[in-house]
Amino acid sequence: MLKTAIDRNLATGVTTVRLDGELTPATVPEVGTVIAKVAAECPPAVIVDLTGLCHEDDPLLSVFATMTYDAQLHWGVPVLLCDAAPGVREGLEAFRTYVALYEDRGMASLAVHANVPRWVRRHLRPEARSAAIARGVTGEACLTWGLEELYGPARLVANELTANAVVHSGGEFDLTLVHTGRYLRIAVQDGCTTMPRCPEGPPVTSTVMRPGSGRGLRIVAAAATHWGATPLLDGKIVWALIRSGHR
Secondary structure, eight states, X not given: OXXXXXXXXTTTOOEXXXXXXXXXXXTHHHHHHHHHHHHHTOOSOEEEEEXXXXXXXXXXXHHHHHHHHHHHHHHOOOEEEXXXXXXXXXXXXXXXXXXXXXSSHHHXXXXXXXXXXEEEEEEEOSSTHHHHHXXXXXXXXXXXXXXXXXXXXXXXXXXXXXXXXXXXXXXXXXXXXXXXXXXXXXXXXXXXXXXXXXXXXXXXXXXXXXOXXXXXXXXXXXXXXXXXXXXXXXXXXXXXXXXXXXX
């Protein structure tokens, strides 16, 4: 049996996946799916905590090489492994050309910050002027990061996501922006557990969704390359990705 726990850190933007249990042929797909889903949210980095992981055979550890490659190829998101038990660490040696392995989570976090991820967070109140603030923060980030071509659509997406949060969340919320090199991610995290409406019904897991039925989300869907929602125990994240032409 394999257990996974996901921590999305609002202060740093980094998502940590903790794996506990045995890596077997039956659980390898689960590991791949979890890492793929959090990478698709385009955080500045994904840290995979291997403290509680054991494995049957060394070749099974190739899943981490595959997911590291895929996350970088498709989303521009680095995947960093840490805290591997001795047996797992030795098994990963065969894949060291393809994976980044660190002694502990602190060292992995230092490595993330050494790469200076482009990350902005703004805490906002449920009031109309928050949409203007979001547009300003987003536009400034685009200009600072050399994403002039995304200035218009990014401000539009930030405006609509923020306006939805003001209307529907009923409380304060956080706007976050990150540029992975491949995508600009714009996300709003609030304390409302009601998921956005879409033709196929609300998602039960983090997923890329088709255009929703609400006007604001139709605008988001039209302006973004992908958009989606991630349910949390104490709320949700609604996010959109806009492809950068830089890479």
